[in-house]
Each structure stands twice: as C-alpha cells, then as structure tokens.
Amino acid sequence: MLKLSERIMMAAKMVRKGSIAADIGTDHAYLPAWLILNGICPEALACDLRKGPLDNARKTVEHYGISDKIKLRLSDGFDEIEPFEAQDFIMCGMGGTLMAELVSRAYWLKDNDKLLILQPQSHAEDIRAHLIENGFEITEEDACTDGGKLYCAFSARYSGEKKKYSDAYIYYGRLPECKKPEAKQYLCKVVDRLKTKLEAEKLHGSSEKADNLSRIISETEEKINEMQPDS
C-alpha cells in the first residue's frame, strides 16, 4: 500500500472527504493517489509544470490501477485548471514566494467553497502575507518533522474580509494553536532565522527595519511562550 511521508501526510489530512482534489506540482502523484486509494476523494487531478514529473505521476497511477480516477495535467500553477474541476487545491514542497505568485494568477480561488492546502518549503511568510492581504483566512495549521527537518502546512479559504493582523502574524500564522511539540520547534527555528536577519540589518541595513524585526521577534517569542507547556 502507498505510504506517504510525514510531510505530505500532514497536507493529505487537511483534504475534505468527498472533495475533488487538485495537486499542483504533483511530481510522482503520491498525494492524489493516496487520497483515491484511501477513499478520501472520488477523483483527483495531478498537475505539474513539467513533462518529466508528469511521467512519474503516470507511472504511479498506472501502478495502482487508478488511471480512471486521476486526471494528469501539464499546467503552470492553476493556469490549465477550470474552476469547477476541483474544490481542494494542494501545493506541497514549493517555495512560499512561488505559491503566492501562482495563487495570485487564479482569481477564481477567491471562492468560499474552495480550500487551499499549502506546505511551503521556504518563505512561508510570503504566502501567508499574500493570503491575508487578499481576503483569505488561514483555517488550520500543523507542523511535523520528516527526515530530521521541520515543516509546516496550513489550509486557507477566501472570506473576503481583510482583517487586521500584526506584522508578525505572517511568521507564525495559526501555529501557536497547534498542540504538537513540532509547532513550537518550528517557531523557534523561525525566530532563529529572524534573529540572523536582524543582526545583518543592524550591521548593514536601516534602523527602522531593524526595529520592526525586533518587534516581530518579540511578538513571535511571546506566542511561543504562551503555547501549552506540553506542546
């Protein structure tokens, strides 16, 4: 039976039962295959920018005999997907900056019935920032370790409301609500990276940017300290 890595499983668990899921940047199509094989989705789309990964996807769906349930699609982001083709849209293993660019091109994702499930490999703050600036809300957030590395994943949907968030929110999202120890560990890493950035800003940058970074670090540390002692 197909077994997913912890990282991809974290995203798979956020897919709504009964929905049609589209996996963007699917590579081997392990995620959509798992969703079909485990009865989560009746159908799915496995999409990738490049032919090589889509050939990997074809091998997986043929191996598991589910070619009739998974549509393979060469697509740059959401460009070749029709809005009615799926309800849950997953992107795993891409950088948050690229995710933000791809989401910005698909205006039709601004639909309360659609769910985005995102596992950014880096720059998670870029995709969180894009979402909240465009009326999306983060609905759930999770963290895990996989192969000794920490990862986060979150779901988001359009609400149309532009709520007021602090500058620090894009760095921690809803991870402070997650009870797993990995969430706290992940946020500690975020703070470490911000502190490195702060040192560089103090040496070669502007004092205004350094002050803002200091405030972001303090708020993120406060959130970490408020997390449950067992998390």
Ligand SMILES: C[S@@+](CC[C@H](N)C(=O)[O-])C[C@H]1O[C@@H](n2cnc3c(N)ncnc32)[C@H](O)[C@@H]1O
């Ligand atoms: C690092 S792999 C991640 C594969 C899988 N989602 C995972 O998490 O293990 C990134 C995949 O995204 C695809 N990709 C990169 N840019 C893309 C784009 N603009 N649209 C669709 N797929 C893209 C790549 O071809 C590659 O297969």
